[in-house]
Amino acid sequence: MSEISHKWLNGLPKIELHLHIEGTLEPELLFKLAKRNSIQLPFNSIDEVKKAYKFSNLQDFLDIYYQGAKVLLHKQDFYDLTWAYLLKCKEQNVVHVEPFFDPQTHTSRGVPFETVVNGISEALSDAKEKLGITSRLIMCFLRHLNEESAIEALKSSEQFTDVIYGVGLDSAEMGNPPEKFQNVFNMAKNMGYKLVAHAGEEGPASYIWSCLDILNVQRIDHGIRAIDDPDLMLRLIETQMPLTVCPLSNVKLRVFDSMKNHTILDMLDLGLCVTVNSDDPSYFGGYMTENFLALDDSLGLSKDQASRLIKNSIDASFAEEGRKQELFNLLNSYITNQ
Ligand code: ADE
Ligand code: ZN
Numbered sequence: 001m002s003e004i005s006h007k008w009l010n011g012l013p014k015i016e017l018h019l020h021i022e023g024t025l026e027p028e029l030l031f032k033l034a035k036r037n038s039i040q041l042p043f044n045s046i047d048e049v050k051k052a053y054k055f056s057n058l059q060d061f062l063d064i065y066y067q068g069a070k071v072l073l074h075k076q077d078f079y080d081l082t083w084a085y086l087l088k089c090k091e092q093n094v095v096h097v098e099p100f101f102d103p104q105t106h107t108s109r110g111v112p113f114e115t116v117v118n119g120i121s122e123a124l125s126d127a128k129e130k131l132g133i134t135s136r137l138i139m140c141f142l143r144h145l146n147e148e149s150a151i152e153a154l155k156s157s158e159q160f161t162d163v164i165y166g167v168g169l170d171s172a173e174m175g176n177p178p179e180k181f182q183n184v185f186n187m188a189k190n191m192g193y194k195l196v197a198h199a200g201e202e203g204p205a206s207y208i209w210s211c212l213d214i215l216n217v218q219r220i221d222h223g224i225r226a227i228d229d230p231d232l233m234l235r236l237i238e239t240q241m242p243l244t245v246c247p248l249s250n251v252k253l254r255v256f257d258s259m260k261n262h263t264i265l266d267m268l269d270l271g272l273c274v275t276v277n278s279d280d281p282s283y284f285g286g287y288m289t290e291n292f293l294a295l296d297d298s299l300g301l302s303k304d305q306a307s308r309l310i311k312n313s314i315d316a317s318f319a320e321e322g323r324k325q326e327l328f329n330l331l332n333s334y335i336t337n338q
Pocket of ligand 2: 018019020170198221279
């Protein structure tokens, strides 16, 4: 019998550090935007869409995810997408978020860079004012494209350094090692951006080493393949390098064949700075509360483990020091009083 209830997990103050805003596009909004923008979808109903969300690997998912993103054309579309996610955060007591967006997915279809950034950042700003949710926006480069294209995206971001806080690296990992993006990450660092990158999701532990030593990242997104490499595990523990782990995503994309075999809690208990996140919640079956619930259902999560996971997220976040203190206070008073 678990010591944790759905109500306790939902009310627990949570922080999300690995979330692709395009991955929050729910089938209902997909249809609404397709209609609004006169875009033909290859699906006839919401049921058909949901049935298509069965993936055998990352590429399977990415094909459907890039296809869904085609309904996003106007600033209002990006605003509506982001606002819907933020309302979900409010419902689940997610109090600080650091969402990713993929500008190249949109600029390659002729959508201006500023349309994307303005729509997302206005929703984030409204969320701070109206919902009390703070945020840091992170722009990801698509690793299946070349470095020149990433440099072009970086240059487009120059006018938006007040709303974009960091850069990341996502999309198809295998065959696209971090080294391919050494120059653009160096340029981004010189522009003052925080640096993160997906590594060790499907790719090998060696990609995590490269992110640390060549790209100089401050967080690793996923990173679960670190468990294959004892020297890397020691390095991650010693440096408390954060890993933004996404349990439901890992099972949906067959990185683990079952949640029962997920290693996040072993990594937590070994002293790694692992965190829980939802990645692409519309496609993977749940937001933050559902990710914690899935861990509890399959692995048994103690209240102490849950609060250590949140503490790691606060430590790993790019929130300013004062806000981090507020987040720690929120967590501590919840743990003490609930
Ligand atoms: N883009 C959106 N979700 C992703 C994931 N899980 N891995 C790599 N790229 C992504
Ligand atoms: Zn991701």
